[in-house]
Structure formats: C-alpha cells, structure tokens
Amino acid sequence: MSQTPLVLGLVLLAALLHAVWNALIKSSEDSWLTTVMVFAAGSFACALLLPFVPVPARESWSYLALGALLHNVYVTFLVLCYRFGDLSHVYPLARGSGPLLVALLSGRVVGETLAAGEFGGVALISIGILSLALDRSVATPEGRRAAALALGTGVWIAGYTLVDAMGVRRSGTTLGYIVWLQAVEAVPFLGVSLALRGRAVFAFARSAAGGRGALGGLMATFGYSLVLWAYSLGAIAPIAALRETSTILAAVIGTLLLGEPFGRRRILAAALVAAGVVLINA
Numbered sequence: 366m367s368q369t370p371l372v373l374g375l376v377l378l379a380a381l382l383h384a385v386w387n388a389l390i391k392s393s394e395d396s397w398l399t400t401v402m403v404f405a406a407g408s409f410a411c412a413l414l415l416p417f418v419p420v421p422a423r424e425s426w427s428y429l430a431l432g433a434l435l436h437n438v439y440v441t442f443l444v445l446c447y448r449f450g451d452l453s454h455v456y457p458l459a460r461g462s463g464p465l466l467v468a469l470l471s472g473r474v475v476g477e478t479l480a481a482g483e484f485g486g487v488a489l490i491s492i493g494i495l496s497l498a499l500d501r502s503v504a505t506p507e508g509r510r511a512a513a514l515a516l517g518t519g520v521w522i523a524g525y526t527l528v529d530a531m532g533v534r535r536s537g538t539t540l541g542y543i544v545w546l547q548a549v550e551a552v553p554f555l556g557v558s559l560a561l562r563g564r565a566v567f568a569f570a571r572s573a574a575g576g577r578g579a580l581g582g583l584m585a586t587f588g589y590s591l592v593l594w595a596y597s598l599g600a601i602a603p604i605a606a607l608r609e610t611s612t613i614l615a616a617v618i619g620t621l622l623l624g625e626p627f628g629r630r631r632i633l634a635a636a637l638v639a640a641g642v643v644l645i646n647a
Contacts, residue, residue: 372599375591376607382588384614386581387456393578396447398569400440401558402578405570407586408551411544418544421536428532429542432525433550439521440554446514449507455515457612461494462519464606467526471602474527479602486644487606493637494612496630526605530596539597543590603645613638 386403393399421429446455468487471477479487529546536542558566569575595604613635 369599372595372604373607375595376604377610379588379591379595380608380611381614382584382591383608383611384618386584386588387611387615393574395569395574397444397558398562398566399574399578399581400444401555401566402570402575403582403585404440404551404554406579406582407547408549408555410583410586411548414544415548419538419541421532421538421542421545425532425536425542428528428535429546429549432528432532432546434553435521435525435528436550437553439518439525442514442518442521446511446518449511449514455511455518456615457494457497458512458515459518459522460609460612461491461497462516463522463526464602464609465491466519466523467605468602470523470527471600475531475601477600477602479600482644483600483603486641487602489637489641489644490606490609491641493634493641494609496634496637497612523605527601529593530601533593533597539594543593546593547586547589607642607645610638610642 443459446459449455464487468479468484468491471479532546533539533542570579592604592608613631617635
C-alpha cells in the first residue's frame with residue numbers, strides 16, 4: 366500500500382532536515398561535545414513544552430522508557446563510529462542497515478506485512494545507501510572496527526524505530542508522546558557527559574561550534590517529530606526507509622555547498638534510492 370502524500374511529505378521533509386543538520390556539524394572537531402549540544406538543545410526545547418501537552422497513556426510508558434534508553438545507546442555507538450571511521454563510510458552503513466532490519470522484523474514484531482513492492486522499495490533504498498559505504502578502508506583493522514560499529518549502530522536504529530513506532534501508537538496523544546520522549550531521552554547522555562567533561566561541555570556550549578550543534582539539535586528534534594507523527598499514520602518499514610534518503614540528500618548538499626565530488630557511485634546510489642521511493646509509493 367502506497368504512503369499517503371501527507372506521510373510522504375512529512376518523512377521527506379524530515380530526511381532533508383536530517384541531512385542539513387548533519388552537514389552543519391560534520392566538520393566538528395569534537396563529535397562527543399557536538400552530540401551533547403544536539404541532544405541538549407532538542408531536550409531543552411521539548412522540556413519547555415511539557416506543561417502544554419498531554420501526558421501519554423500509561424500503556425506507552427514502557428515504550429517511552431525503552432525508546433529513550435535505545436536512543437542513548439545509539440548515540441554512543443554513533444560517536445564511536447565517528448571516532449574510528451570516516452563519515453562517508455560509517456554513516457551510510459548505519460543508516461542503510463537500519464531500514465532493512467526494520468523491514469525484516471516489522472512483520473513479527475508489529476504484525477505489518479509488507480507487499481512485494483514495498484519490500485522491494487525498502488531493499489532498493491537500503492542497497493543504494495549501503496553502496497555509498499563501499500571503499501577500501503574495510504581492508505584495514507581500523508576500517509573493519511568502524512564498519513562493525515556502524516552495523517551495530519544500524520541495529521540500535523532498527524530497535525528504537527520499532528519501539529518508538531509502537532509507543533506513539535499506544536500513547537493516545539501523538540504530540541504528547543513526541544514531546545515527552547524527546548524531553549527525557551537526553552538525560553542519561555547529558556548526565557554522563559557532564560560528569561566526565563563538565564567544564565569542556567560548558568566551554569563548548571559558548572563557542573561557535575556549540576551554537577551550530579544547538580541549531581542542529583533543534584532541526585534534529587523537529588525532523589524526528591515529523592517521523593514519529595508519520596509512524597502514527599502509516600506503515601513503519603517504508604517510513605523508516607524513506608527517512609534514510611537523508612543520506613543521498615547529504616551527498617547532494619556536500620556536492621553543492623561543500624565542493625565534494627558527486628561521482629558515479631553517488632549517482633548510482635541516488636538512482637537506486639529514487640527507484641525505491643517509486644516502488645514504495647506504487
């Protein structure tokens with residue numbers, strides 16, 4: 366079943382925001398502190414909204430807690446990926462493997478069986494994204510470690526995707542769940558970061574790089590809010606795959622604004638992703 370124009374529009378806008386905020390912070394010298402700012406800005410913005418939104422239904426609280434935990438594990442893995450591997454290598458591996466896992470698990474976990482065209486579309490999008498990660502770095506021990514961490518990150522992406530989708534559907538209030546999840550999810554990561562690098566966190570927050578991280582955090586929060594809203598309206602696996610078109614959009618932004626070459630591999634990846642989008646919506 367094809368996605369409605371509303372769902373398609375929400376997810377593609379979220380993908381664009383994801384690509385933009387990643388482009389904003391990709392040049393940061395300290396990925397951990399940048400991630401702190403991304404998390405902190407989004408969490409603070411949502412915390413300010415808590416008095417104005419409903420509390421999610423009790424049936425969704427366990428999903429909310431588990432989803433928040435999975436987001437923290439995912440972010441930790443992501444930071445480690447960027448420490449040991451190049452963005453152009455680990456990012457597509459992480460973002461491309463997640464949708465495939467969601468597609469394979471969604472039938473068993475949430476009872477959503479994909480039509481042949483939808484599954485084919487998810488597969489094409491994932492293959493297109495994963496193709497961006499093909500390089501010679503996997504021949505080195507460092508490259509293999511980075512690849513393993515990236516694939517592990519994809520597992521956590523699949524985990525929080527399924528948990529968040531089930532939680533928002535049981536919450537009784539989509540807006541309330543969106544705000545509560547993103548208000549509380551950053552607390553563990555921020556607590557650990559302040560305990561380990563308290564002075565550095567505050568110094569970084571006052572810098573220009575900290576400002577870019579905070580801006581990226583607001584964009585990330587709004588973008589994921591759109592994705593959560595879409596989960597309440599449509600099937601999980603195609604939405605998860607459509608969201609990861611951000612990888613191709615980031616490559617386009619890198620070419621147009623950062624002077625990076627697009628190349629034949631990126632052209633092929635973009636064509637596969639575009640074909641996958643068409644299949645999902647056929």
